[in-house]
Amino acid sequence: MIKYILVFLFVSLLIQPLQAQELTSRRTQADRLFERAEYFKSLDLYLKLAEADKPQPSVIERVADCYRLMNNYEQAEEWYARAAAMKGVKPISIYYYAEVLLRDKKFEKAKEQYKRYFAGGPKDQLDFKLAACDSAVAWSSRVGNYKVTNEKKMNSIYGDWGVSYLNTDRLIYTSDRSTGDYKGDKGIYYRTGNEWLKLFKYDVAHNETEEIAFDNTGDINLSKDYHTGPMAVNATGDTAYITVTTRLSTGDLPDIKTPFDQHLYIRRLELIMATKAGNGKWGNFKRFPYNNVNAYSIGHAALSKNGQILYFTSDMPGGFGKTDIWYSEKTSDGKWGKPVNCGNTINTPADEAFPSIGGDGKLYFSSRGLPGMGGYDIFSAKGSGAIWSTPVNLKYPLNSTSDDFCFVSIDGRTGYLSSDRQGGQGSDDIYSFIYTGHDNPEKPIAAIKPPNTIPATNKAAVGVPAPGEGLANATPTISSGNVPTRLITLQGKIFESTSRQPIDSVTVLLKNAHGETIGGGMALKNQMFSFPVTSGQDYLVEARRVGYYPSTQRISTAGMDASGNKVVTVNLNLTIEHLEIGKTFIIRNIYYDLNRANIRPDAMVELDKLVAIMRENPTMRIELSSHTDSRGSDYYNMLLSYARAISAVAYLKRHGIAENRMVAIGYGETRLLNQCANGVPCSEEDHQFNRRTEIKVIGGTFTR
Structure with missing residues (x-):
């Protein structure tokens, strides 16, 4: 669907050929187009190839892939079913078959294909997918907390999504609908066959839609050459944060060489800041200072209620998954501070995206990695920055077996969301919602844990205001x-x-x-x-x-x-x-049982703090050393302290800290801090003073 341009991307958002080559066959031509993500154009060629008496399984799979990537899930299901029955089908096609079956609410068939794909594989991942099927069945049978309505006056046969509030009477949203501004193939995005994404303004009272005008007199030109949207506006309505496909020239973009010897440019997302000019147009464009389109994407901006924190989606290094939610805090001089990951309470090894801050102060976001109904599910969490409560799945009918995203609300009870669920007018549609209060939306879902994630401890943040609100x-x-x-x-x-x-x-x-x-x-x-x-x-x-x-x-x-x-x-x-290289910090609360090196629950609290520090400072490297008192032999204490240091490092590694950022050392009793050496009578308190864990900074760059 269209939103993949903005998320899963983030790795090859827009691809264009560097040089044209002679096409030697229909299959070669189709594969080259597919490789360039031109699914709309490659589909016709694959369909012709599929008409052969005995088409290759790879051709049938490519037809199914094209339909899936163009959001036509009914046709994708039909073609994946055909591929799944063929000898030599690729395992990944079985997985995609299960995914579209879940999306199309054929839960038992979906379970069969998930079991087929994960046979002999990770059980936690299979359990996660089976639980999604079960959750979809159970939650869909309930009345739910909300009434959800398709906004037909805003939607079209194209993709319409990503609502934000300009004010109480006007909305902004993103669409790839036809505007009549192009002739022929100009302006067509060949992944979908539709036009580039553009931004529109909707007058709620008069049911009127008009395209948003930009002032293109500066060095940043938001022409219609590439995708523009979504857009978030601050509380005073004079500053906007716009997600765009980078307009940099091809000479400034990275490229990759493909198996067909094509050089493909990679166009990623960047965040553009704009202010409203006197003529009513948005202009005075500036790039968000942490954009880096040669390495990663940044998009989907959302502001805290007081405007002091900017949340966004990115696949920048230091995250937990494909795309994570990050934040940047405004400093006293009005600039945006270095981005910080929002932490693994809300981020998973899969995709998290589309953050928004509701009028109730909660963070709303979409996730593929937290337990849900399939596709992107919408979640809410309380907190700010990197400290969050356990996310709450908003369940049916806000969520469905399809992708549900871009949840916005000014009061926590009414608002809009986007979804490609069945029954809509286009690939993605805009839906309004109103809270009806049939059951408790604050109750966390008792569901299976996400695969390959470590649940955070002591992360609950109840009643925490957004930083800077006083x-x-x-x-x-x-x-x-x-x-x-x-x-x-x-x-x-x-x-x-x-x-x-x-x-x-x-x-x-x-x-x-x-x-x-x-x-x-x-x-x-x-x-x-x-x-x-x-x-x-x-x-x-x-x-x-x-x-x-x-x-x-x-x-x-x-x-x-x-x-x-x-x-x-x-x-x-x-x-x-x-934090400075060479500086040592002493932690005295990491305790071990006598003669043992395993991490006790009370020690986990301190190590969780260290995990948070390492995440907040992604370049930080440490030496983690353990020290004993003088009782016991020197040799035994050296072995025991090293085992304890290794145990602590292993704990941090399990919580997502890269192993190459840590060094474990055991010093035994060689670095006592007082007079309590061998044979010296000392109190238990004096001996305890020597039993400690030290964190020494051995690398990193730290700002003040």
Whole structure:
């Protein structure tokens, strides 16, 4: 479908031949066109080849592939069924056959083909697909939480999708409908046979649609030569973030050489920022500073409610899957900071894309890797930045067995989504929805875990405002129902450990005694964070920023008098230390059972923090060393400490940290921090001081 241009891409979004070659046969011509992703043109040739008495299985498979890639799933199912019955069919065609059967709601047949494809393969992946079939059956039989309606006045026989709000009366969306601006084959995208994607404005009150005009007087020209859209606009309506196919000249693009000796250009996506000019047109174009169309794509922009965080989709290095959701924070000088991955609570080894921030402050996004009904499913999560609650599948009827994406809402109850589900007018259609409240949409789905993913621990972020929205207003939500009295306040500032100067844009989190996040936000330079809490509880306050080692301080409100109108204020000035090559950080909370090297549950909390640091700083390389006290033989302690260091490194590796970023070393008792050497009488507390894990930074680039 059209949206693959924007996501799965991201690896060969638009491909054009560098040189024409003599076509020697119809099959060669068809394969060359297919190789250039010109499915619309190659399909006719493959269909003619399929008319032979005994066509090759590869020809039948290519016909099915073309139909699938052009979004004609009914025809794709018919041709994959034919291919699946032939000797010599490729296994991947069996998988695609199962996928279109699921999309076409033929669940038992889909299960058969999934079992056939995964026979002898990874059981977790088979279970994941079978669970999608079961979920689709179960959820489709329910009334659901929403009423979903096809917006026929906005949709056409073409692809229409990607709604965003210009204001309460006008919408923006993306479409490849015909505008009459081209003659002949000019302007045709040969993957689909339709025109390039363009942006349109829709007047809700008058049911009127018009194409959006751009000011093309600058050095960035958003002409109709390539795809344009989707587009997100800030709250004041004067700044837009537009996803476009790069307009760079072919000489500036990477190319690959194909088996047919063709040189193919690779056109990726980039994010363009624009402002509205006095003539009503969008202009003053600027490229998002982290675009890199020679290496990866960036698109699908979404802004936090306060405009301080920009979320987007990218396949840039350092992610967890094919495409992930990333974010960038606006700094005090108005520029966008270095992108940070949103973390593996929402990102998986598969595709995540199309983020949006609803009027309720939640993140809405689409995923292929989280448990769902098949294709892209829409999920919601609470939190901000890289700290998120467990995603909630919005289920049927917002989700279907097809691809469901681009969910937008200004109030959390009404809005629009895009889908290529059955019964629409075109390949992708726009649907409106309204919440009906038949069941609880906040209840997480008890479903099978995604394959090849490690579930995050202690990642729940309940009631966390978007960073920058004012920490003084951040109210912890206590799941037990014990509402804070607001008469005890934890407050303070964040300083750099060496210079003792205030630091800008620091994420501050309030956690309960179990390490669960219950409040938080971003503290700007010289801004004081403030959390209202209740008496008789233990809390953790954590400060973290990319390029710094996080700091955590524990505080107890036991015995504090918060009665009457008295306000109790607790000052907690935290310091965080900049990451630098050669600097060592000591962790004293990674404990092991006596004479054992396996990671205990209480140690996982500390190692999870280290995982987060490594993800926030993707160039960081560390030496992870373990140290013992002096009791036991020197040789035994050396072996034990090394085994413990190896165990910690293995834990980080299981959580997605590349092995080449870590070195495990055991120092045994060779680096004691006090006088407690062999034969020296010491207290248990003194011996415990030597039992530690150290993290030494041995590589990386870190910004301040």
